[in-house]
Amino acid sequence: xxxxxxxxxxxxxxxxxxxxxxxxxxxxxxxxxxxxxxxxxxxxxxxxxxxxxxxxxxxxxxxxxxxxxxxxxxxxxxxxxxxxxxxxxxxxxxxxxxxxxxxxxxxxxxxxxxxxxxxxxxxxxxxxxxxxxxxxxxxxxxxxxxxxxxxxxxxxx
Amino acid sequence: xxxxxxxxxxxxxxxxxxxxxxxxxxxxxxxxxxxxxxxxxxxxxxxxxxxxxxxxxxxxxxxxxxxxxxxxxxxxxxxxxxxxxxxxxxxxxxxxxxxxxxxxxxxxxxxxxxxxxxxxxxxxxxxxxxxxxxxxxxxxxxxxxxxxxxxxxxxxxxxxxxxxxxxxxxxxxxxxxxxxxxxxxxxxxxxxxxxxxxxxxxxxxxxxxxxxxxxxxxxxxxxxxxxxxxxxxxxxxxxxxxxxxxxxxxxxxxxxxxxxxxxxxx
Numbered sequence: 001x002x003x004x005x006x007x008x009x010x011x012x013x014x015x016x017x018x019x020x021x022x023x024x025x026x027x028x029x030x031x032x033x034x035x036x037x038x039x040x041x042x043x044x045x046x047x048x049x050x051x052x053x054x055x056x057x058x059x060x061x062x063x064x065x066x067x068x069x070x071x072x073x074x075x076x077x078x079x080x081x082x083x084x085x086x087x088x089x090x091x092x093x094x095x096x097x098x099x100x101x102x103x104x105x106x107x108x109x110x111x112x113x114x115x116x117x118x119x120x121x122x123x124x125x126x127x128x129x130x131x132x133x134x135x136x137x138x139x140x141x142x143x144x145x146x147x148x149x150x151x152x153x154x155x156x157x
Numbered sequence: 158x159x160x161x162x163x164x165x166x167x168x169x170x171x172x173x174x175x176x177x178x179x180x181x182x183x184x185x186x187x188x189x190x191x192x193x194x195x196x197x198x199x200x201x202x203x204x205x206x207x208x209x210x211x212x213x214x215x216x217x218x219x220x221x222x223x224x225x226x227x228x229x230x231x232x233x234x235x236x237x238x239x240x241x242x243x244x245x246x247x248x249x250x251x252x253x254x255x256x257x258x259x260x261x262x263x264x265x266x267x268x269x270x271x272x273x274x275x276x277x278x279x280x281x282x283x284x285x286x287x288x289x290x291x292x293x294x295x296x297x298x299x300x301x302x303x304x305x306x307x308x309x310x311x312x313x314x315x316x317x318x319x320x321x322x323x324x325x326x327x328x329x330x331x332x333x334x335x336x337x338x339x340x341x342x343x344x345x346x347x348x349x350x351x352x353x354x355x356x357x358x359x360x361x362x363x364x365x366x367x368x369x370x371x372x373x374x375x376x377x378x379x380x381x382x383x384x385x386x387x388x389x390x391x392x393x394x395x396x397x398x399x400x401x402x403x404x405x406x407x408x409x410x411x412x413x414x415x416x417x418x419x420x421x422x423x
Contacts, residue, residue, distance in 0.1 A: 004292065004308070005179070005200075005292065005309075007177075007178050007179065007200050009175075010175070010177060019224065019225065019265075020265070020268060023175060023178055023200060023201060024178065024179070024200035024201070024204075026292055026308045026309055027206075028206035028207055028208050028263050028308075029206060029207050029294065029307070029308040029309070030204050030205070030206050030207075030308065030309050030310075030313070030315045031204070031205040031206060031207050031262070031315045031316060032304055032307070032310060032313035032314075032315060033313055033314050033315065033316075033411055033414060034304055034312060034313050035282035035313070035314060035411070035413055035414050035415040036282060036284045036312065036415070037415075038415060038417050039417050040414075040415070041410065041411075041414040041415055041416055041417070042416070042417045042418075042419065043416060043417070043418045043419070044419050044421060045418070045419070045420045045421065046421045046422075046423050047420065047421070047422050047423065048423045049422050049423065050423060052423070060421070060423050061421045061423070063419070070233065072210075072232055072233075072260060073232065073233070074232075074241055074316075074346065075240075075241060076344060076345075076346055076387075078344055078387060092386075094344050094385060094386055094387030095375045095376070095385065096241050096346050096347075096348075096375070097237075097240040097241030097242060098236065098237040098238075098240040098241075098242070099375075099376070100237065100376045101376075102376075103376055103377070103378045109237075111235070111240055112240070113233075113235055113240075114233070136423075144344075144410075146316065146410070149304040149305055149313060150207060150210075150305060151210075151305060152210060152232065152233055152258045152260075153210065154210055154211050154212060155207070155209070155210045156208075156209045156210075156211065157207070157208060157209065
């Protein structure tokens with residue numbers, strides 16, 4: 001691209017600057033989140049007052065993301081697992097994407113998916129009764145979603 | 158999750174704030190004095206930019222054209238490895254391990270850098286259509302109302318890089334640990350990578366070129382692993398596995414963002 005905005009770092013010509021000598025360039029599109037839409041940076045807190053089925057991916061919440069196409073989405077979890085959940089009970093866990101609460105079996109996991117209209121939150125509550133019975137009650141799952149303007153169509157810059 | 162072991166952070170390498178470049182304040186603020194979260198745009202912000210979006214299959218070799226190993230995620234799948242899951246990378250290629258849509262970002266994971274943007278996001282997001290900066294993609298119209306048509310639009314915020322920390326700045330107290338703790342005050346997106354020698358196999362059984370990095374997932378059953386509690390992130394420099402290199406990457410929310418908090422009882 002031979003047009004746009006490019007700023008070199010101090011002492012470096014913007015025309016010649018490459019790599020780490022570039023302060024800013026419009027060669028690549030910025031990942032864009034539109035804050036004028038209400039749910040583009042949303043925090044969803046799911047409080048488990050009831051149990052969820054064992055070993056089944058269960059829809060626990062959903063919301064409209066405000067676009068008519070499939071956007072790019074990032075998700076950041078903050079989860080306090082219930083004291084009786086199989087896997088690693090009672091801990092606080094932070095992480096992105098598909099969050100699993102144990103590297104062993106059974107493990108419980110939280111995940112999100114989305115389509116052209118909504119974002120869906122899921123719990124898969126691991127259990128291995130009677131050896132490892134499990135309850136979701138007492139779990140609090142907080143998901144912060146970054147809903148981008150940008151879509152998942154092929155593009156290269 | 159509580160970190161299994163408490164280590165010491167890497168040496169700080171915070172850059173000074175640049176006193177040159179482009180700043181656009183929100184209406185009513187002075188560009189010279191406005192705090193970062195009172196700006197619509199600052200060319201010094203380490204904004205996340207999109208290099209490539211591409212549908213991939215496990216085993217593909219995808220050139221990225223950047224000359225440094227970047228961050229790349231597979232987004233939008235239904236499994237652990239396709240929901241915002243990092244990919245193996247080197248100076249030349251990305252090596253996707255699964256089928257999905259992969260997004261490559263212009264974040265160099267090999268170079269130690271730390272930015273001075275620790276102010277919390279502003280929720281003041283009033284937008285004026287006749288004020289700010291915007292630049293369209295090639296072939297699009299500057300009058301477009303589809304924000305996907307824009308390279309840069311000051312109505313929108315971008316996530317920012319807080320830090321990339323590497324083996325170059327490890328604390329001598331734990332010389333085999335690369336660790337960073339955010340000063341932001343709320344949880345950030347934290348990732349880890351383990352350096353692999355040229356010729357080693359990627360997760361998808363391709364062959365790493367120069368400066369290869371294997372993604373270190375959270376909660377992995379095998380090495381490499383990145384550990385985080387949302388504020389601190391660390392990954393070991395695994396003797397016998399890595400070639401002495403490792404990196405952690407910390408990303409933060411945009412400088413301005415409307416937060417809609419909703420509580421759901423299940």
